Amino acid sequence: MGFIETRNLCKTYFLGEVSVPVLRNVSLEIQQGEYVALMGASGSGKSTLMNILGALDRPTSGEYYLDGEEIGSISNDRRAMVRNRKIGFVFQNFNLLARTSALENVIMPLTYTAGNLSPRQCRERGIAMLKRVGLSERIHHHPSQLSGGQQQRVAIARALINHPPVVFADEPTGNLDSHTSVEVLEMFRELNRQEGITIILVTHAADVAEKADRTIHIADGQIVEGLFGATPERKEAGQ
Amino acid sequence: MRLGSSFTVALRALARNPGRAALTMLGIIIGIAAVITLMELGAGSAESIRSNIETMGASTILVFPGAARSGGISMGSGTSMSLTPDDYQALLRRCPHVEAAVPIVNARGQVIFENQNWTPNSMVGTAPEYLDVRGWTMEEGEMFNDRQVQSSATVCVVGKTIVRELFNGRSPLGSEIRIKNVNFRVIGVLASKGANMMGFDQDDVIIAPWTTIRQRVAGSRTSSGTSSTSEISTNSVYPGDSSLYPPQSEKFEENYRWSPRFVYVDQILLKAYSPDEASKAMDEIEAVLRERHRLEPGMENDFRLRSSAEMLKMLTETTTLMTNLLLGVALLSLVVGGVGIMNIMLVSVTERTREIGLRMAVGARARDILRQFLIESIVLCLAGGLIGILLGHGAALFLRYYLGWPVIGSVQAVLAAMTVSASVGIVFGFYPAWKASRLDPIDALRYE
Numbered sequence: 001m002g003f004i005e006t007r008n009l010c011k012t013y014f015l016g017e018v019s020v021p022v023l024r025n026v027s028l029e030i031q032q033g034e035y036v037a038l039m040g041a042s043g044s045g046k047s048t049l050m051n052i053l054g055a056l057d058r059p060t061s062g063e064y065y066l067d068g069e070e071i072g073s074i075s076n077d078r079r080a081m082v083r084n085r086k087i088g089f090v091f092q093n094f095n096l097l098a099r100t101s102a103l104e105n106v107i108m109p110l111t112y113t114a115g116n117l118s119p120r121q122c123r124e125r126g127i128a129m130l131k132r133v134g135l136s137e138r139i140h141h142h143p144s145q146l147s148g149g150q151q152q153r154v155a156i157a158r159a160l161i162n163h164p165p166v167v168f169a170d171e172p173t174g175n176l177d178s179h180t181s182v183e184v185l186e187m188f189r190e191l192n193r194q195e196g197i198t199i200i201l202v203t204h205a206a207d208v209a210e211k212a213d214r215t216i217h218i219a220d221g222q223i224v225e226g227l228f229g230a231t232p233e234r235k236e237a238g239q
Numbered sequence: 240m241r242l243g244s245s246f247t248v249a250l251r252a253l254a255r256n257p258g259r260a261a262l263t264m265l266g267i268i269i270g271i272a273a274v275i276t277l278m279e280l281g282a283g284s285a286e287s288i289r290s291n292i293e294t295m296g297a298s299t300i301l302v303f304p305g306a307a308r309s310g311g312i313s314m315g316s317g318t319s320m321s322l323t324p325d326d327y328q329a330l331l332r333r334c335p336h337v338e339a340a341v342p343i344v345n346a347r348g349q350v351i352f353e354n355q356n357w358t359p360n361s362m363v364g365t366a367p368e369y370l371d372v373r374g375w376t377m378e379e380g381e382m383f384n385d386r387q388v389q390s391s392a393t394v395c396v397v398g399k400t401i402v403r404e405l406f407n408g409r410s411p412l413g414s415e416i417r418i419k420n421v422n423f424r425v426i427g428v429l430a431s432k433g434a435n436m437m438g439f440d441q442d443d444v445i446i447a448p449w450t451t452i453r454q455r456v457a458g459s460r461t462s463s464g465t466s467s468t469s470e471i472s473t474n475s476v477y478p479g480d481s482s483l484y485p486p487q488s489e490k491f492e493e494n495y496r497w498s499p500r501f502v503y504v505d506q507i508l509l510k511a512y513s514p515d516e517a518s519k520a521m522d523e524i525e526a527v528l529r530e531r532h533r534l535e536p537g538m539e540n541d542f543r544l545r546s547s548a549e550m551l552k553m554l555t556e557t558t559t560l561m562t563n564l565l566l567g568v569a570l571l572s573l574v575v576g577g578v579g580i581m582n583i584m585l586v587s588v589t590e591r592t593r594e595i596g597l598r599m600a601v602g603a604r605a606r607d608i609l610r611q612f613l614i615e616s617i618v619l620c621l622a623g624g625l626i627g628i629l630l631g632h633g634a635a636l637f638l639r640y641y642l643g644w645p646v647i648g649s650v651q652a653v654l655a656a657m658t659v660s661a662s663v664g665i666v667f668g669f670y671p672a673w674k675a676s677r678l679d680p681i682d683a684l685r686y687e
Binding site for chain 1: 244248251255593594596597598599600601602603604605606607680681684
C-alpha cells in the first residue's frame, strides 16, 4: 500500500435538486518521498481532490488511506489532528495572520498540538524553522513588512513546524514573480530530496508542474495522465 | 490547546484592534459602573436610614400599663397602675435580649426661672441609662447618677428648647429652676435632636430622677390595687438602705398575691440589643411581666407593649425596593452592553473567517475555535468589568465627597460585578463563537 492511496474516490455536490459530480472514481497511489504535481484546468476537480487528500474535506464515497490510516470517514476532530501532525499546507495567498510576527505565525500550529512543548521550546523550534528557510533576520517582522517571497517562506516554515511527512502546496507560486517562484520551487525540491518529505503541488501552470518528478493530470474529475508514478524501479526501466 | 495560551491568543487578537475593543467594552463599562455605584449607594442609604431610625429608637420597646376600669367604665390606656420599679429591674435581669431598661414617670407643669416661665412638652422622671436607651447625648454638664436617683436629688437635665425659652440661650448650668414649688438644679444640657417622626419637639424636655418626679412633682395618683394613698415604699426608693419594715421572706413575697403597689411608674422603656432582636425581647418581656403580675393563662395582659421595629422594617424594605429597582435598570444596561459585545464578535468572526479557516487547516478542532472566541469575549467583558468597577467606585466616592451622599463600598458588589460581566461574556459570546466553530475550513480559507 502506498503512503497516499485512494480507491474509487467520488465527490458529488448537491445544489438543490441537481447533483454535480466533481470527482469520479479517482484511484491513485503516491509513495512516500515523491514530488508530485497535480495539474488541471480550473473546474477540473483538482482543488477538490487536494482538499480531500489534505483531510480538509470528506469524499462522498470511496476510501482514502494516509500513512495506512483510513481518514475519509473519520470524525472532524480526528481529521483536525491528522492535519496538525501529518500534513503541512502552503497556500497561494500565504494566509499569514496580519499584525503578527513571523515567529508567531510559524509556531501557531503548535498551539493545537497535544503533547505540549513549553513556550520556550516552541519559540526555539520556530526560530530554527525560520533559519532553515533563510529568514533568521526577519523573526520579528510582521507580514506587511515582508516581501511576497519572504511571506511564502514564512508559510513554508509554518507548514514544516510539526515535521509532517507530506506538504500540500496549492498554487504556491501564483502570487509570486518568476524569480521568487523559482526560489520557492527550489526550496520544495530541497525539502523533498534532503528530508524525504512528500510534496504535492497543485497548479495549472505547466512550467511549475515540470519541476515535479511526476505529474497527475485531472480533467472532468478523472485522472487522465500520470496515474502511475515514476517509482524508482520504473525510472530505471525507462532509462 | 492550553488555557494559558488561549488567553494569550485572545489578548493578542484584541490588541490587534485596540480601538474597537475599547468601544465594544464601553457598554459593559457603563453597565458595571452603574451597578457598582448603585449598589454602594443603596448599601449606604440603607445603613444611614438604619442608623437614623436607631436614634429614633428602633430597638426600643415601651411598656405601658393597660386600661383601668371603674364600674364598667374604661379610663383609657395607661390608666391602670400596674408597673412597678421592681418590674423594670426584673425585666433587666431576666430578659437576655434586653440591653437596658429604665422607668419613666411623666409629669406636666409650669417651669419657672427668675421672671421667665415655660411649660415643657414633656417632663420625664427616669434613670441615668435613659440617654443610652434613647441614643441621646449631652452637650454640656452631665447626666444625674444612680446615687442622685436613690436620694431623690432635686437635679435635672434640660433640652435645648428649655435653654432658649427660659435662659435666653445662656448656659443654665448651676441655675435653679422651679417646678411646682420644688427647686431643681440644672446639671446638664442635652444635645439638640430636632423634631421626631411625629413632629414633636424632642428638645422641649426636662429630665430628672424618677424618684424625685414621682414623689414631688407628678402628684399623688391613687393606685387602683390598694386602698392606701400616696404611700411610698422606701424599700423601692432606697434599695440600698435598711428597711423601714421588718424584712419578709422571699417565699412570703412570692406567695403574697396582692402585694400592694405603693410605688408605680408610668412606663418602662427598654432597649433590645438590636432592632432585629426587638421582637424576641418583646416576647420575653411579656412572659416576665405576666409571671410577675400573676396573670393566669387566659387572662388579659394588664400592660401593653409598643416598638418601632415595624417602622424600621417598612423603611428598610422601601430602600431595598428602590435599590433593587435601580439595580434592575443597571442590569438592563448590562444586557444592552452584552448585545453590543455579541454584535462586534459577530463582525469579528466574519472579518477573521480566513484566520479561522487557516487555524482549522493547521489542526484546530471546532472546540478550539469555539474556546478561542469565547475566551476573547470573556476577556473583553472582564476587562470592561474591571474598568467599570473602578469607574463605579470612583463615581460613588465622588458622590460621597462632593454631595455628601452615604456610600458603602462592598466586596460582594465587586464579586457580583465580575461574575455578571464574565457571564455576559459567556452568554453573548457564545453565539458568535459557535458560529465561528461551525465554519467549513475550505469555505473559510477561500473567503474573501
